Amino acid sequence: MNQKILVNQIIPFSNVDGEGNRCSIFVQGCQLNCLYCHNSETIQICRHCGICVEHCPSKALSIHSGLVVYDESQCTQCDRCIVVCPYQSTPKTNAFTKDDLMAKIVSYRPYIRGVTFSGGEPTLYADFLTELAQKIKKLGLTVYIDSNGFFDFDAIFPLINAVDGFLLDIKAVDSIEHLCGVKDQTHLKNLERLLEIDKVIEVRTVLLNKHMDQINTLNQVADRLEVYPQVPYRLIRAHITGLKKEQEALVGEAIMTVKEFLAYGNHLRQKGFHNFILQK
Numbered sequence: 570m571n572q573k574i575l576v577n578q579i580i581p582f583s584n585v586d587g588e589g590n591r592c593s594i595f596v597q598g599c600q601l602n603c604l605y606c607h608n609s610e611t612i613q614i615c616r617h618c619g620i621c622v623e624h625c626p627s628k629a630l631s632i633h634s635g636l637v638v639y640d641e642s643q644c645t646q647c648d649r650c651i652v653v654c655p656y657q658s659t660p661k662t663n664a665f666t667k668d669d670l671m672a673k674i675v676s677y678r679p680y681i682r683g684v685t686f687s688g689g690e691p692t693l694y695a696d697f698l699t700e701l702a703q704k705i706k707k708l709g710l711t712v713y714i715d716s717n718g719f720f721d722f723d724a725i726f727p728l729i730n731a732v733d734g735f736l737l738d739i740k741a742v743d744s745i746e747h748l749c750g751v752k753d754q755t756h757l758k759n760l761e762r763l764l765e766i767d768k769v770i771e772v773r774t775v776l777l778n779k780h781m782d783q784i785n786t787l788n789q790v791a792d793r794l795e796v797y798p799q800v801p802y803r804l805i806r807a808h809i810t811g812l813k814k815e816q817e818a819l820v821g822e823a824i825m826t827v828k829e830f831l832a833y834g835n836h837l838r839q840k841g842f843h844n845f846i847l848q849k
């Protein structure tokens with residue numbers, strides 16, 4: 570079957586998306602809407618409203634049969650289209666079949682240790698990625714999923730089974746609805762279930778002031794990771810760089826100083842938890 574998924578970006582060689590040099594594939598589409606999302610243009614699928622077309626200075630965008638068409642060869646990556654899009658989307662996506670993606674991965678294979686699917690939220694494409702992950706594994710590469718943690722564990726179990734593990738976000742606990750627009754604690758449950766079957770590579774929390782319960786979030790994660798010394802907890806300081814103007818207005822004041830951020834590392838140490846990484 571020639572099913573396709575929308576891909577926002579492929580980074581052939583990345584060393585920030587899990588262990589070793591990895592190909593990172595960013596899918597388009599996410600069910601969350603986090604205040605500090607640094608690639609919020611990946612949240613929605615393009616509605617083909619056409620608003621961005623006339624703003625493109627390079628004629629890389631056009632409309633054909635009511636659909637916005639992106640010509641990558643003309644694009645100068647000025648990102649005007651992303652700035653003017655009112656729907657948290659981008660016209661700069663490409664649709665790929667599994668065979669298309671495999672052809673790219675095979676060409677990078679001599680230089681990479683694995684592939685990481687990021688986004689957007691990769692688990693939204695669980696069926697597609699399950700089959701792809703099985704093919705990638707046959708090349709001797711590892712496969713990671715970078716996920717927001719909000720997925721139906723049982724429904725996507727074939728994907729969980731097919732991959733080596735998850736880079737899992739725990740964005741917050743008590744204030745998750747305010748921060749990301751979801752009400753439940755599925756992410757914590759999923760963390761527990763993934764830990765039980767040794768499918769967590771790393772847990773990540775982005776820290777900022779005001780909008781989240783920092784201490785409770787850190788405690789909840791550290792308590793769960795305590796008996797899994799192979800799984801590090803990465804704390805990431807939220808940054809202004811990369812935020813859209815409206816996001817900056819919402820969270821700009823809440824960006825922590827380095828000193829404030831480091832204090833959360835001290836909190837974990839005092840608690841007796843040392844397996845963490847501070848990303849300033």
Ligand code: SF4
Nearest residue numbers: 625644645647648650
């Ligand atoms: S980034 Fe968008 S607006 Fe800029 S040249 Fe490319 S398609 Fe056009």
Ligand code: SF4
Nearest residue numbers: 615616619621654660
């Ligand atoms: S990227 Fe945004 S502005 Fe451009 S066509 Fe799609 S929805 Fe409309």
